[in-house]
Amino acid sequence: MESARSKWLWAVGSLLILVWTAVPILWIVMLSFKQPGEVGNRHGFLPHTWTWENYRTVFRTGLFTSALVNSIGISLIATAVGVVFATLVAYAIARLEFPGKRAILSFALAIAMFPVVSLVGPLFDLWRDIGLYDTWPGLIIPYVSFALPLAIWTLSAFFREIPWEMEQAAQVDGATSWQAFRKVIVPLAAPGVFTAAILTFFFCWNDFVFGISLTSTDNARPVPAALAFFTGASFFQQPTTAICAAAVVVTVPVVVIVLLFQRRIVAGLTAGAVKG
Amino acid sequence: MSAPSRAELSDRGRAERRLGLVLSAPAVAVMLLVTAYPLANALYLSLFRYRLTAPDDRRFVWFSNYATALGDPLFWQDVLTTLVITAVTVAVEVVIGFAFALVMHRAVFARRTVRTAILLPYGIVTVISAFAWKYAFDLQSGFVNSWFGAGDFAWFSHRWASLLVIVLSEIWKTTPFVSLLLLAGLAQVPGDLGEAATVDGATAWQRLWRVTIPNMRAAILVAVLFRTLDAWRIFDNVFVMTSGQGKTETLSFLTYRQTITRTAIGLGDAVGVLLFLSVVLIAAVFIRGFRVDLSQVRGDR
Numbered sequence: 001m002e003s004a005r006s007k008w009l010w011a012v013g014s015l016l017i018l019v020w021t022a023v024p025i026l027w028i029v030m031l032s033f034k035q036p037g038e039v040g041n042r043h044g045f046l047p048h049t050w051t052w053e054n055y056r057t058v059f060r061t062g063l064f065t066s067a068l069v070n071s072i073g074i075s076l077i078a079t080a081v082g083v084v085f086a087t088l089v090a091y092a093i094a095r096l097e098f099p100g101k102r103a104i105l106s107f108a109l110a111i112a113m114f115p116v117v118s119l120v121g122p123l124f125d126l127w128r129d130i131g132l133y134d135t136w137p138g139l140i141i142p143y144v145s146f147a148l149p150l151a152i153w154t155l156s157a158f159f160r161e162i163p164w165e166m167e168q169a170a171q172v173d174g175a176t177s178w179q180a181f182r183k184v185i186v187p188l189a190a191p192g193v194f195t196a197a198i199l200t201f202f203f204c205w206n207d208f209v210f211g212i213s214l215t216s217t218d219n220a221r222p223v224p225a226a227l228a229f230f231t232g233a234s235f236f237q238q239p240t241t242a243i244c245a246a247a248v249v250v251t252v253p254v255v256v257i258v259l260l261f262q263r264r265i266v267a268g269l270t271a272g273a274v275k276g
Numbered sequence: 277m278s279a280p281s282r283a284e285l286s287d288r289g290r291a292e293r294r295l296g297l298v299l300s301a302p303a304v305a306v307m308l309l310v311t312a313y314p315l316a317n318a319l320y321l322s323l324f325r326y327r328l329t330a331p332d333d334r335r336f337v338w339f340s341n342y343a344t345a346l347g348d349p350l351f352w353q354d355v356l357t358t359l360v361i362t363a364v365t366v367a368v369e370v371v372i373g374f375a376f377a378l379v380m381h382r383a384v385f386a387r388r389t390v391r392t393a394i395l396l397p398y399g400i401v402t403v404i405s406a407f408a409w410k411y412a413f414d415l416q417s418g419f420v421n422s423w424f425g426a427g428d429f430a431w432f433s434h435r436w437a438s439l440l441v442i443v444l445s446e447i448w449k450t451t452p453f454v455s456l457l458l459l460a461g462l463a464q465v466p467g468d469l470g471e472a473a474t475v476d477g478a479t480a481w482q483r484l485w486r487v488t489i490p491n492m493r494a495a496i497l498v499a500v501l502f503r504t505l506d507a508w509r510i511f512d513n514v515f516v517m518t519s520g521q522g523k524t525e526t527l528s529f530l531t532y533r534q535t536i537t538r539t540a541i542g543l544g545d546a547v548g549v550l551l552f553l554s555v556v557l558i559a560a561v562f563i564r565g566f567r568v569d570l571s572q573v574r575g576d577r
Contacts, residue, residue, distance in 0.1 A: 098296025
């Protein structure tokens, strides 16, 4: 049916999409390989002289390395906790009859729409009162809370597709509800859980508002916040190229995850959202 | 197998209820801790004149913080900025996102590559996307001016020019989300409907408007709702690119500046509550007015 001309048209469209997504990423990479002195003197896309200097600067800057450790640690812990919580809720929603089911789903929806900034003031106060300000848990708790809605939807959408008769079969064979959940369903649900984990991790990795509001030192400050406050290795040097090198470093994990799990991420993002 | 007695059934039902509540408890508890208490706290403190730097000077002032905020032209300027950013990003994203979805749906060549490429901006940290666009347009580091012959036009010295760059970075970063939702919607348009229309002599354009789009109504509305609320809360790009200078401050940024930077807790919380109310209003308009079916999003059906 498809004519050769329209095939070409779609191919050109594909090419345009590739260029549109690639250019800003390539630009950051190119900047990260420019010499700091080149900024302001030459205005090309490509570096005039390629250099690793910015990467050396970044890894010698204690501020960045500690931010990197904070980001990785906080995001991984928040992802683990969030996914466990979301899995429990999604299982209950997909499988059990109990009061308040719809209320929980509506509440999660409300959280997803919540303007985060409205909360940072009160949270700032509360965290200072109870000693969570500028600590890892002080960021993990809000991350878990705001990543939960997406994880819950993704997981309940996946859980609806699972052949639950197998669980009943296990129960007939004498397993309790809990055993049936752990031994039969968990292995079947693992792909969905993994997808929810990726989306949750992206959410935590991306956060900025909590990162700048609820931290003050390199104790807990994550990379996006550290980048925004980074002023350069020395007073006389432009921070531009070093910021870009740091940006490339934190983008690498994202690119790897996207390349490996493209199909899962697409399934997760669209699961639940548009079901006929 | 004999039929279970009534007592057994209700025992089982009770156990199931308990298990359901127990399993949901941790998630609900965390979500409540981070939202309900701080929101109540913000509502309460917004009725006080209270600065963190002068805690003893705290006074109950009824709604005067709200009056201060609503009576300040700066507040309305920020509303306008936020409104323009939201309207432009969402409108452009729906169009581009739809085009992307069509390409992904129809392209035979490099399908996987295109889908992977589209996901990259989604995964990239917003702050980094903001830096990329900022440095591209910046007079010192940028290539845009020399490529497009803009001379030494200083993008970030003009309100609308800097907003344009902010909007561009937001569009780049979040169009993937829109296009994936729309792609899922496209996949649900019955193929035979389009074929029937072709047989009846409809042009491609007519098929798009009369068959495809009406059948994707649910997907489009969900995408628009989520993106509208998202864009309305825009913060990261503004912080990185202009720090709200040159009349580019948004509502989120105003709230942040009052509470965290100026530590004017009472006034800042009042602005935060107003922001929250505006979000509730937008959601209500969509859900009641356009009848967005969120039971599908929530996953309960």
